[in-house]
Amino acid sequence: RIEKYLNNVKYVMSNIDADLDMCPVCGDTVSGYHYGLLTCESCKGFFKRTVQNNKSYTCSESQDCRIDKTQRKRCPFCRFQKCLRVGMRLEAVRADRMRGGRNRFGPMYKRHRALKQQKNALLQSHGLKAEYTPDLISPPTRTPFNFTNININTTPSDTITSDLHTQTHSGYSFYQNEPRHESPQYYHVSPLGALYSPVHAMAVIGDCSGIPGIPQAQCSGSFSAQGPALPHLLVEFLRCELDELQVRSKIIGRLEQMQGEGGSGGYGATHMYLMVDQMLFYIVEWARGSVFFKELKVSDQMKLLHHCWCELLVLDMVSRQLQHGRQGSLVLVTGQEVDLPALVSPAGPLLRTLVQKGQDLVESFRKLQVDRNEVVCFKFLILFNTDVKHVENQSFVENVKEQVHRALLEYTLCAYPQFLDKFDKLLLCWSDLCALSTLAEEYLCSKDICGEVPCNNLLNELLHAKHHSM
DNA sequence: GTAGCCTTGAGA
DNA sequence: TCTCAAGGCTAC
Numbered sequence: 001r002i003e004k005y006l007n008n009v010k011y012v013m014s015n016i017d018a019d020l021d022m023c024p025v026c027g028d029t030v031s032g033y034h035y036g037l038l039t040c041e042s043c044k045g046f047f048k049r050t051v052q053n054n055k056s057y058t059c060s061e062s063q064d065c066r067i068d069k070t071q072r073k074r075c076p077f078c079r080f081q082k083c084l085r086v087g088m089r090l091e092a093v094r095a096d097r098m099r100g101g102r103n104r105f106g107p108m109y110k111r112h113r114a115l116k117q118q119k120n121a122l123l124q125s126h127g128l129k130a131e132y133t134p135d136l137i138s139p140p141t142r143t144p145f146n147f148t149n150i151n152i153n154t155t156p157s158d159t160i161t162s163d164l165h166t167q168t169h170s171g172y173s174f175y176q177n178e179p180r181h182e183s184p185q186y187y188h189v190s191p192l193g194a195l196y197s198p199v200h201a202m203a204v205i206g207d208c209s210g211i212p213g214i215p216q217a218q219c220s221g222s223f224s225a226q227g228p229a230l231p232h233l234l235v236e237f238l239r240c241e242l243d244e245l246q247v248r249s250k251i252i253g254r255l256e257q258m259q260g261e262g263g264s265g266g267y268g269a270t271h272m273y274l275m276v277d278q279m280l281f282y283i284v285e286w287a288r289g290s291v292f293f294k295e296l297k298v299s300d301q302m303k304l305l306h307h308c309w310c311e312l313l314v315l316d317m318v319s320r321q322l323q324h325g326r327q328g329s330l331v332l333v334t335g336q337e338v339d340l341p342a343l344v345s346p347a348g349p350l351l352r353t354l355v356q357k358g359q360d361l362v363e364s365f366r367k368l369q370v371d372r373n374e375v376v377c378f379k380f381l382i383l384f385n386t387d388v389k390h391v392e393n394q395s396f397v398e399n400v401k402e403q404v405h406r407a408l409l410e411y412t413l414c415a416y417p418q419f420l421d422k423f424d425k426l427l428l429c430w431s432d433l434c435a436l437s438t439l440a441e442e443y444l445c446s447k448d449i450c451g452e453v454p455c456n457n458l459l460n461e462l463l464h465a466k467h468h469s470m
Numbered sequence: 471g472t473a474g475c476c477t478t479g480a481g482a
Numbered sequence: 483t484c485t486c487a488a489g490g491c492t493a494c
Contacts, residue, residue: 033487042473048489049471073472092488099489100479109487
């Protein structure tokens with residue numbers, strides 16, 4: 001009886017939880033999970049009718065009509081586009097119209113519920129209110145959405161998918177790699193099906209991907225323009241950031257000065273090492289002025305910096321490529337762009353690997369839509385590394401690391417509710433970053449041993465400090 | 471055509 | 483047995 005009572009409570013709570021949500025399409029009350037995400041009853045019905053009957057709509061305006069509860073009937077074209085954009089799944093509409101039962105979204109819904117509860121508990125524990133501003137997610141872009149301008153990397157299973165208006169009853173099983181006869185239910189699939197396939201769409205709530213540089217935070221979820229701001233700690237971290245343009249102009253000035261002094265001519269390897277040295281100078285300056293870090297004893301500060309300078313350097317490079325970089329080129333702190341093939345072709349195997357792995361990491365970051373706030377958290381996670389030995393105030397470092405973890409988790413859950421596992425994936429990226437940093441340090445050490453790294457500078461000192469401590 | 475309520479049925 | 487996300491029905 002107790003178990004039944006608890007189950008009832010759980011059921012009622014989950015309904016209350018759903019009731020508190022608003023449909024990401026029109027803002028009406030959510031009635032449950034429908035076709036991949038929490039929506040209202042009317043959008044569920046609308047989506048079903050559209051897909052089942054191969055409806056084709058046109059928009060009399062400019063294909064960016066506002067869709068809310070009162071106006072959702074006005075433009076079915078824009079309503080359907082919004083359904084797709086927020087993540088409703090064409091594949092979840094059954095081509096065989098079989099009733100009842102379950103589909104493979106079940107575990108996803110379950111996982112989403114659990115994470116939602118976790119998120120709410122986390123927000124409550126931080127005194128934040130989980131609020132939802134549904135129509136802020138629409139439209140994420142003014143670009144008209146159509147079937148032809150989507151560039152998808154097709155997978156083998158996509159090759160038999162088809163256009164919604166021609167072959168929606170292709171009979172292709174949603175259960176990938178299963179022949180039709182093995183599955184009791186068949187699903188509508190179109191090229192969009194691939195776009196919203198489990199591979200691409202962790203989306204169970206609104207999607208603001210596609211707006212470069214603008215996180216979901218500014219579109220929907222718990223952090224709205226008016227709602228609770230970023231986690232307090234993150235705001236503190238952002239305050240510690242150095243002004244990028246100022247740093248750039250100072251570094252350019254310093255390099256020009258050194259060039260004038262005859263220290264380095266042109267833009268060869270020496271120039272690069274001097275630039276790295278300058279980057280390190282500002283990394284140290286950032287750390288020394290940063291919250292928490294400045295509270296540590298200088299000896300502890302040095303130990304932490306000696307351990308992580310290269311990771312911070314790599315993160316700085318990667319985040320710059322993320323922000324300004326283009327395919328096939330490397331953007332330097334000075335704003336100059338270096339052609340990667342030209343850089344790599346005369347290079348040795350170590351530098352080639354380094355460049356390749358760097359590009360891979362940038363790509364991973366890009367795919368994950370890593371934003372500036374997450375990079376800032378990363379910097380503190382790197383700085384407060386609990387693996388560093390002989391730190392006097394170890395408990396302080398551990399405590400800060402834990403706080404940064406929490407802030408990052410809180411931020412990703414609230415700013416990117418459609419990427420519920422973003423935090424985990426960020427941590428995986430972090431380990432890739434550490435591996436890349438090890439490689440970079442190895443490269444710099446080899447160059448230092450060859451005498452290519454200019455002496456008496458910070459880069460030199462940090463390279464030596466690491467060696468001496470080992 | 472819309473949307474609220476009903477029925478169904480696989481899976482927990 | 484219960485749950486809940488599918489499809490169905492029907493008043494509007």
